[in-house]
Amino acid sequence: MKGVIFRAFLDHVGQTYGENITEQLILNCNLSSGGAYTSVGTYDTGELLSLISGLTDLTGTESTSIVKNFGKALFPILVEKYPSVVQHANNAFELISSVDNHIHIEVLKLYPDAGLPTFSPELKSPTCMWLKYDSERGLPELAEGLLQGCIDYFGEEVEIEWQDLSGGANTHVLFKLQKKEQVNGYS
Amino acid sequence: MDIVEQLTRKLAREERARLEAEQLLEQKSREVYQTNEELRHLNAILESSINDKTIDLQKANARTQLLHQTVLMAAEVGNYNEALLFCCRLVCETVGSPVGHIYKIDVENDSQLVSADLHWSASEQTQQLFQNLVADWRFPRGIGLPGAVWATKKAIWLPDIESDPRYRRFLTDIDEKITAAVAFPVTSDSEFVAVVEFFVEESLKPSESFLGLLETIGQQVGQVLERRNALEDTRRAKESADQANIAKSQFLANMSHEIRTPMNAIIGMTELVLLTEVTDEQKDCLTTVVSSAEDLLNIINEILDLSKIESNKTELDIGAFELRESVFECVKALAPSSHEKHLEILFHFDESVPYRVYGDRSRLRQIIFNLVGNAIKFTSRGEVEVSANLIEQREQDCVVEFSVRDTGIGISSDKHDVIFNKFEQADTTTTRKYGGTGLGLSIVTKLLNLMGGHLKLESDVGVGSTFKFTLPFGIVEMQNSQTVSARLSGNRVLLVDGNDRLHEIISEMLRPAGAIVESAVDRADALRRIALQGTGNGAYDFIIIDQKSVVKFNSEYLADIEHSIAAGTIVIVMRRAIRHSVVYKAKAKKEQVKFVTKPMEQMVLIDLMVSSKNDLKYEVDEHSLSSSSVDQAK
Numbered sequence: 166m167k168g169v170i171f172r173a174f175l176d177h178v179g180q181t182y183g184e185n186i187t188e189q190l191i192l193n194c195n196l197s198s199g200g201a202y203t204s205v206g207t208y209d210t211g212e213l214l215s216l217i218s219g220l221t222d223l224t225g226t227e228s229t230s231i232v233k234n235f236g237k238a239l240f241p242i243l244v245e246k247y248p249s250v251v252q253h254a255n256n257a258f259e260l261i262s263s264v265d266n267h268i269h270i271e272v273l274k275l276y277p278d279a280g281l282p283t284f285s286p287e288l289k290s291p292t293c294m295w296l297k298y299d300s301e302r303g304l305p306e307l308a309e310g311l312l313q314g315c316i317d318y319f320g321e322e323v324e325i326e327w328q329d330l331s332g333g334a335n336t337h338v339l340f341k342l343q344k345k346e347q348v349n350g351y352s
Numbered sequence: 353m354d355i356v357e358q359l360t361r362k363l364a365r366e367e368r369a370r371l372e373a374e375q376l377l378e379q380k381s382r383e384v385y386q387t388n389e390e391l392r393h394l395n396a397i398l399e400s401s402i403n404d405k406t407i408d409l410q411k412a413n414a415r416t417q418l419l420h421q422t423v424l425m426a427a428e429v430g431n432y433n434e435a436l437l438f439c440c441r442l443v444c445e446t447v448g449s450p451v452g453h454i455y456k457i458d459v460e461n462d463s464q465l466v467s468a469d470l471h472w473s474a475s476e477q478t479q480q481l482f483q484n485l486v487a488d489w490r491f492p493r494g495i496g497l498p499g500a501v502w503a504t505k506k507a508i509w510l511p512d513i514e515s516d517p518r519y520r521r522f523l524t525d526i527d528e529k530i531t532a533a534v535a536f537p538v539t540s541d542s543e544f545v546a547v548v549e550f551f552v553e554e555s556l557k558p559s560e561s562f563l564g565l566l567e568t569i570g571q572q573v574g575q576v577l578e579r580r581n582a583l584e585d586t587r588r589a590k591e592s593a594d595q596a597n598i599a600k601s602q603f604l605a606n607m608s609h610e611i612r613t614p615m616n617a618i619i620g621m622t623e624l625v626l627l628t629e630v631t632d633e634q635k636d637c638l639t640t641v642v643s644s645a646e647d648l649l650n651i652i653n654e655i656l657d658l659s660k661i662e663s664n665k666t667e668l669d670i671g672a673f674e675l676r677e678s679v680f681e682c683v684k685a686l687a688p689s690s691h692e693k694h695l696e697i698l699f700h701f702d703e704s705v706p707y708r709v710y711g712d713r714s715r716l717r718q719i720i721f722n723l724v725g726n727a728i729k730f731t732s733r734g735e736v737e738v739s740a741n742l743i744e745q746r747e748q749d750c751v752v753e754f755s756v757r758d759t760g761i762g763i764s765s766d767k768h769d770v771i772f773n774k775f776e777q778a779d780t781t782t783t784r785k786y787g788g789t790g791l792g793l794s795i796v797t798k799l800l801n802l803m804g805g806h807l808k809l810e811s812d813v814g815v816g817s818t819f820k821f822t823l824p825f826g827i828v829e830m831q832n833s834q835t836v837s838a839r840l841s842g843n844r845v846l847l848v849d850g851n852d853r854l855h856e857i858i859s860e861m862l863r864p865a866g867a868i869v870e871s872a873v874d875r876a877d878a879l880r881r882i883a884l885q886g887t888g889n890g891a892y893d894f895i896i897i898d899q900k901s902v903v904k905f906n907s908e909y910l911a912d913i914e915h916s917i918a919a920g921t922i923v924i925v926m927r928r929a930i931r932h933s934v935v936y937k938a939k940a941k942k943e944q945v946k947f948v949t950k951p952m953e954q955m956v957l958i959d960l961m962v963s964s965k966n967d968l969k970y971e972v973d974e975h976s977l978s979s980s981s982v983d984q985a986k
């Protein structure tokens with residue numbers, strides 16, 4: 166997992182629970198990197214998982230919602246860091262459709278060793294999209310958070326549902342995105 | 353944890369992360385540098401290989417150009433020297449050599465090469481200098497660069513002519529950079545013709561393949577020149593041969609006329625003299641004069657014939673004629689000369705051969721005359737047989753195969769082709785021994801060609817030869833209207849003769865008439881058979897016997913036979929020639945002895961047999977009687 170994700174995670178923890186918790190978390194987790202991450206570096210995905218479970222221990226928040234919230238926060242961070250990557254999209258569906266064949270490809274150019282999922286989008290109707298997520302890392306909550314972040318970014322209202330297709334491993338997951346009906350001229 | 357400690361920790365982490373990031377960056381930089389290096393290296397390799405390829409291509413191009421030009425040039429240039437010089441120039445220009453020249457084998461001493469006085473130089477001045485220099489150079493075979501090229505027939509590069517152990521040469525006067533030389537052979541059909549040598553800078557080391565190319569050029573030039581020379585030679589030879597042939601034909605035509613006129617006078621006058629009173633001795637001499645003159649005239653006619661055929665002046669004279677009869681006449685006319693040599697002459701036409709045909713009668717007779725005449729000439733014992741068979745028949749026309757077989761000296765298979773050439777006999781001693789112009793077969797072949805026929809020869813040395821030819825004819829009448837009716841039906845004939853072939857022929861001749869022919873091989877056999885038949889009704893109706901046998905046994909034989917056949921058997925004696933006579937002192941009635949001349953014609957034989965049977969009482973064949981009683985000598 167790239168350092169950029171770790172840095173974003175620690176920033177997110179600091180902002181959500183305070184710097185004190187961040188320091189405590191790093192101390193508790195006893196990470197081999199010592200919690201010193203540079204965005205260009207690559208670190209063991211296990212460090213992220215122990216940070217997450219460490220945070221559950223410290224705060225009592227369920228790990229799934231930790232991850233989901235992190236994803237939600239991660240999206241604007243990424244957009245801020247790499248604005249050119251998202252400029253082409255006018256709405257959430259457009260952007261989501263381009264993750265696999267555009268955004269993550271740009272990521273690979275920067276970080277050839279990045280471990281990325283594959284997304285297969287399918288537009289069922291102008292307001293409904295199915296999105297298949299495949300990743301050996303099995304992080305659908307992170308994806309859900311990122312999707313939510315993306316939707317929030319465009320100021321849209323989209324309902325997200327997902328179901329695991331891999332019998333609990335979460336490596337193959339189907340997302341169903343349903344755009345809410347326009348109400349009184351507002352989108 | 354207080355705020356200071358928090359910040360200190362965070363700062364420490366940031367520091368560590370920054371260092372790590374820097375290390376990563378440096379690492380990446382090194383990787384990029386490395387990659388760059390590799391790229392540059394690959395680029396260099398690529399570039400040089402492109403360069404090499406381009407150079408190769410240019411070279412190949414230049415070579416093809418060179419080869420192409422050489423061949424073109426050789427085809428255009430007028431003579432050997434020009435072609436060699438042109439070739440030398442092309443090569444020099446292509447490789448950038450300032451000077452080149454040619455060696456040939458010394459006419460005065462064929463073991464060394466000398467300058468052929470053919471030079472090429474980029475400048476006039478060099479040319480002059482070089483020419484003087486080269487004049488003294490001599491290279492024995494295998495020695496020095498040109499000598500080595502001569503000996504090996506290979507193109508050779510000599511990097512340093514000045515250090516060539518025995519044949520140091522210095523061209524630095526001409527161009528100080530010139531120290532190396534290349535030489536290659538010009539060959540034609542792998543025969544050595546010349547050496548082309550040119551001088552270059554040492555750095556200009558030619559590749560193996562370039563040396564190979566030079567050899568190819570040398571071969572090409574040699575070959576093209578060779579071909580041109582050969583072509584020129586044949587053209588000239590043909591021209592002069594044609595000329596000579598025309599002149600010869602003309603001369604012959606004139607000469608033949610010039611000779612024939614006085615010749616005819618000689619014959620005519622001599623014959624006139626013969627009519628006057630002359631002594632026996634004079635008569636003998638004059639007869640020889642006439643027959644020699646006739647021989648000579650024949651020869652002249654043959655020559656004239658051939659020159660006519662050769663100048664395509666012969667035209668066929670087509671008409672209807674009796675085929676069998678015409679051929680038989682020829683054979684008959686030649687029979688005396690065969691009988692003189694004690695040769696049997698047999699004549700046999702298959703019944704299927706059409707009776708009257710369209711064709712050139714006189715040409716056919718000329719062919720038969722020639723072939724039969726030759727057969728008799730080259731046969732000293734045995735027989736000559738003329739026969740004909742129908743081999744193809746359609747509604748209107750047919751093809752007949754004639755064959756003339758002899759038991760003569762034969763012709764070995766390697767001479768078969770030669771004898772058809774005019775003026776040539778199987779070997780020249782033949783002419784001396786057997787005489788003749790040697791034109792006969794040549795005339796026959798030419799006539800046959802003209803008539804759509806074809807001559808074949810089957811021969812075994814010492815066994816004999818058979819000449820066969822086929823000729824097409826138009827059919828006029830298939831069968832003779834006066835057919836052979838069964839006029840001798842049931843008659844029994846005993847042929848006393850050792851010749852199987854004669855037996856076959858006579859059986860076949862008499863079969864249509866209904867006669868049954870038996871044969872006895874010799875006297876004893878004949879007597880045994882006659883005795884077996886008894887003298888009653890069972891006796892033979894005819895006995896056919898050769899005059900030769902009768903003579904041989906001093907007529908006792910005939911008497912024997914006669915003695916045993918009181919029952920009216922008719923004896924038919926086959927004699928050779930009318931003039932020949934038989935010692936005949938038989939007791940039997942003369943009318944019971946008949947003579948028939950060989951070769952026998954079917955009709956003649958049958959007629960004779962029928963008539964003698966009819967009038968056994970009877971008339972005497974005057975001619976045979978007189979001739980049979982006169983001459984006592986043999």
Ligand code: HEM
Binds near residue numbers: 167168170244312315
């Ligand atoms: C709706 C939009 C997006 C979604 C749903 C999404 C989803 C994901 C997910 C689920 C992962 C975790 C790896 C995995 O599951 O195998 C991931 C990794 C990543 N994504 Fe995205 N992503 C989105 C947009 C972006 C954008 C805009 C960027 C910024 C350029 C980005 C950069 C990355 C990076 C750098 C990683 C980490 C790869 C690594 O650590 O090896 N993503 N993304």
